[in-house]
Amino acid sequence: MTGLHERHLAVSPEWLALYYRHPLELTHGEGRHVWDADGNCYLDFFGGILTTMTAHALPEVTKAVAEQAGRIIHSSTLYLNRPMVEMAERIATLSGIPDARVFFTTSGTEANDTALLLATAYRRSNQILAMRNSYHGRSFSTVSITGNQAWSPTSLSPLQTLYVHGGVRSRGPYAELSDERFIQACVADLEDLLGHTRRPAALIAEPVQGVGGFTSPPDGLFAAFREVLDRHGVLWISDEVQTGWGRTGDHFWGWQAHAEHGPPDILTFAKGIGNGMSVGGVVARAEVMNCLDANSISTFGGSPITMAASLANLSYLLEHDLQGNARRVGGLLIERLRGVTAASPAVREVRGRGLMIGIELVKPGTDEADPEAAAAVLEAARAGGLLLGKGGGHNTSVLRIAPPLTLTVAEAEEGAAILADALHAAG
Known part of the structure; x- marks a missing residue:
């Protein structure tokens, strides 16, 4: 040792x-x-x-960090922050969410925590639908919606969580079905679940489950879910902490493999966009993002130095395909x-x-x-x-x-x- x-x-x-x-x-x-x-x-x-x-x-990122550090490292969201506004503008456009608003955090956990706050406040419900085998972070609220026992250390929670089938294609009761019948079975399970609940705020789901072992449903599952969710007024949160920014190859966001009915109501991101700097965030349409009726700030979210790194990193990613x-x-x-x-x-x-x-x-x-x-x-x-x-x-x-x-x-x-x-x- x-x-x-x-x-x-x-x-x-x-x-x-x-x-x-x-x-x-x-x-x-x-x-x-x-x-x-x-x-x-x-x-x-x-x-x-x-x-x-x-x-x-990456030279472009390290240069951006050094130059910004030489000007100012920190200010908080109580002051106008040019790099944060520029990054928010780019993400709002890339997200595909209409009339998007962006709030920056310091991690994926905090981003998902914020998404849960928005969804429960908007829907006035503490009930959340989540996927089995999922992982969404290590805060008190996010461990309570994590469907992977190894990463959920307590059952105490401010939320009531109900788990839906579909995140794992090759295991579980529907594994032997064709893709089409797998989706039909998962949708039927969701319909049945909603018939026994009161007023869920949202379904949160990773398009590809990260900690769960890079499992994913057939393309189109979340589009089929969306039809059901929309009928019940339930929001869809796409956890893109691991799938965002083009990592899956075919799509820039994981939700785009299920895009028949458009983008999610809320999208969360983190990890790769800062290339090692501590960056996370939430994107939601204005109606949802603006639903909070109390003040809020972020001391470290969207700091000038992390935004400078993210802007350089995103530019490099897009310019080099x-x-x-x-x-x-x-x-x-x-x-x-x-x-x-x-x-x-x-x-x-x-x-x-x-x-x-x-x-x-x-x-x-x-x-x-x-x-x-x-x-x-x-x-x-x-x-x-x-x-x-x-x-x-x-x-x-x-x-x-x-x-x-x-x-x-x-x-x-x-x-x-x-x-x-x-x-x-x-x-």
Whole structure:
């Protein structure tokens, strides 16, 4: 155990998890690579939990941060803030939500917390519909709508939460159905649920479940849900903390795979837009955003320095078509991973969209999740020079792959080869 690890354990909560038997201290990064305190270099396939979206030490972002830091770092929302207004204008346009208003926070948790505040105030209801296997943050309200037991430490809540089917395509009671019948069954479940409830405020859903193991429903599910929700006056909140900004390749936002009935009422974002700076936010149509009848501010949300970073990061992403790169390189990577894992009895499924890919591990010959195998592959991949994430609704048995969106074809091939060796070594 290193001295820093011992010091960490002495002052940190027991529930503050660290990856690896011998945890890493990352000291610097460049592009898609990071280095640890011992000088080892790693290909980064997790990006600090999907947060280093474009690249480590992206010159455009670091320059913007340095220049803004030289002017003013902080002011709060009590003063006009040019970078915040400029970023809000761009996000409002990109969101697809008509007459959009944008409120900035410091994290995805806080963004989802704000969305819940807006929805419950607007609908005057504390009842929330959420998806099974979901994850929405670590605050008191967001853990209460998280449908993944491993990440929801208390059942005490200011909200009444009811869980809906549909977030996981390949497990559960509808897994054997065709996509069309799967959607029909999930819609019927939602209709039945609404017939037994009073007045739900909103359905909150991740288009692709992040912590849940990069699972997703068939395209069109949330459009079908929207028809039902609209009849009942229930808002739709799309949690785009992990799916936003083009990571899924085919779409800029995850909700666009379910776009038949237009954008969500509320959209939340965070993680990648700041490329490591602490940025989150909420987009909603004016009627919903303006429903609060009390004052509110944010001390740190939309700070000049985080907005400068976000503006530079977003410009780079759009100018270099990183959504297109996620589609092209992600498509190659997922097919390569399917090829190298095809003969492995421990791999149940390789799934994903763009550069958001999950590999679900099970005990060979069964459908039983194997978190020990996932941990072993994580260790073996690190030894081979590759950093991965893990997650899943069945005891963290899914390897999560979400590299920066500038990933090259050569790096995708390199990572797939290291992962193939890691699966073999861990098996």
